[in-house]
Amino acid sequence: MPNKSKPMGLQTLSSWATSSVEEVASTGPGIRFFQLYVYKNRNVVAQLVKRAERAGFKAIALTVDTPRLGRREADIKNRFTLPPFLTLKNFEGLDLGKMDEANDSGLASYVAGQIDRSLSWKDVQWLQTITSLPILVKGVLTAEDARIAVQVGAAGIIVSNHGARQLDYVPATIRALEEVVKGAQGRVPVFLDGGVRRGTDVFKALALGASGIFIGRPVVFSLAADGEAGVRNVLQMLREEFELTMALSGCRNLGEITRGHIFTDWDASPSHPTAKL
Structure with a gap:
């Protein structure tokens, strides 16, 4: 039977959240990472990082795939902006907490005005130099970038395509995962972010070398549907589906999940054209 030990859970809070790092930290103990967008004003970045550190956050997830915001046509059509009763709470005291209305997307205009497009490996x-927290690079999809991330001292890699909202035709995260794991060569943990909807997705990610997975939309949807109870329910569903997948695959613990449990569309024979467990 699958190992019943309690899994490690954590939360990643975006720089652009409508709750501040201090507010989230005040809700109680937990493992939290801070997802960082690098602003043109590096003093702002330094302040954010220090606040996250003081609030007990355990790592910085540096977003590297958003020098510009992708063409999000729904946002353009709806002229998306934050409603007046919400602000980007981490920036309220810096006069950067409001998102102005625009002819297309208020978020795109905000990003264009504030985010540093010159972000590099340096x-x-x-x-x-400004924090003792480990830096995880979020948005890696290739072995080449994985190798460079390790060379510059990243403590971990998050395979992410930003929910496929940045670049059309970008590969699925599960497709990019194995290449990135090979590029990292076991020197840092590699996590998968995006595309996880079932416990079988978790199993496949671990089989392809992920150290863990992050989920976004299922939590947001369940929160909207039923608040905290909805989130607890969706996490329990994922856990139960994952344990069932382990049991039916003959895995008694996480260490027994291997690449041999799956085959993929990129190594399948003509008679097996799709990825399967």
Whole structure:
């Protein structure tokens, strides 16, 4: 039977959240990472990182795939902006907490005005000079970038395509995962972010070398549907589906999940054209 030990859970809070790092930390103990967007004003970045550190956050997830915001056509059509009763709470005292209305997307205009497009690998090393927190690079999809991330001192890699909202035709995270794991060569943990909807997805990610997975939309949808109870329910569903997948695959613990449990569309024979467990 699958190992019943309690899994490690954590939360990643975006720089652009409508609750501040201090507010989230005040809700009680937990493992929390801070997802960082690098602003043109590096003093702002330094302040954010220090606040996250003081609030007990355990790592910085540096977002590296958003020098510009992708063409989000729904946002353009709806002229998306935050409603007046919400602000980007981490920036309220810096006069950067409001998102102005625009002719297309208020978020796109905000990003264009504030985010540093010149972000480079040197900035991973710069962050290491202002914080003792480990830096995870979020948005890696290739072995080449994985190798560079390790070389510049990243403590971990998050395979992410930003919910496929940044670049059309970008590969699915599960497709990119194995290449990134091979590029990291076991020197840092590699996590999968995005595309996880069932416990079988978790199993496949671990089989392809992920150290863990992050989920986003299922939590948001369940929160909207039923609040905290909805989130607890969706996490329990994922856990139960994952344990059932382990049991039916003959895995008694996480260490027994291997690449041999799956085959994929990129190594399948003509008679097996799709990925399967």
